[in-house]
Amino acid sequence: MNIINHSRKKILFVLNSLAGGGxxxxxxxxxxxxxxxxxDLKLVIFEDIRDYQKHINENLSILCLNKKDRWDFLKLVxxxxxxxxxxxxxxxxxxxMYSNRSEERRxxxxxxxxxxx
Numbered sequence: 001m002n003i004i005n006h007s008r009k010k011i012l013f014v015l016n017s018l019a020g021g022g023x024x025x026x027x028x029x030x031x032x033x034x035x036x037x038x039x040d041l042k043l044v045i046f047e048d049i050r051d052y053q054k055h056i057n058e059n060l061s062i063l064c065l066n067k068k069d070r071w072d073f074l075k076l077v078x079x080x081x082x083x084x085x086x087x088x089x090x091x092x093x094x095x096x097m098y099s100n101r102s103e104e105r106r107x108x109x110x111x112x113x114x115x116x117x
Contacts, residue, residue, distance in 0.1 A: 008040045012089035014080075017049035018062075023095040024052050030093075032057050042087060046076060 011034070013027050031041055032055075041060060046067040056062070065079045066072075 008038055009091065010040045010042075010087060010089040011091045011093060012083075012087060013041065013043045014092060014094040015043065015045050017045050017047040018052040018056075019047075019049040020051050027093070027095060028052055028055050031060055042083075042089075044080065044083060 013031060015024060015027055018024055018028075027043070031043060034041060043056075043060060043062045044065065045062065046065050048064045048066055053062070063083060065076050067076055
């Protein structure tokens with residue numbers, strides 16, 4: 001029987017995609033190695049590029065916002081906002097400038113990214 005621990009901290013990871021790169025490898029390492037009994041983990045990607053997906057544990061939830069071109073930005077903000085309302089993360093970890101800016105627009109005064117360029 002799978003018992004859900006409601007005291008687990010929710011962490012939302014945000015990446016542009018799962019295309020090859022250092023930021024993606026670091027996030028995948030964190031996703032695969034953080035203690036699942038202490039953390040509820042989700043990954044949001046903007047583009048449906050999944051070169052590194054084979055390196056992620058199968059039971060991890062990956063949500064794709066389906067960015068097609070640069071004009072999709074407003075749609076992405078609304079999709080991301082919906083995910084934020086439903087998931088209600090305790091922490092957001094975003095590693096790349098595009099996803100950092102999207103996250104800041106969404107959360108506004110609620111949360112400011114300290115590591116955003």
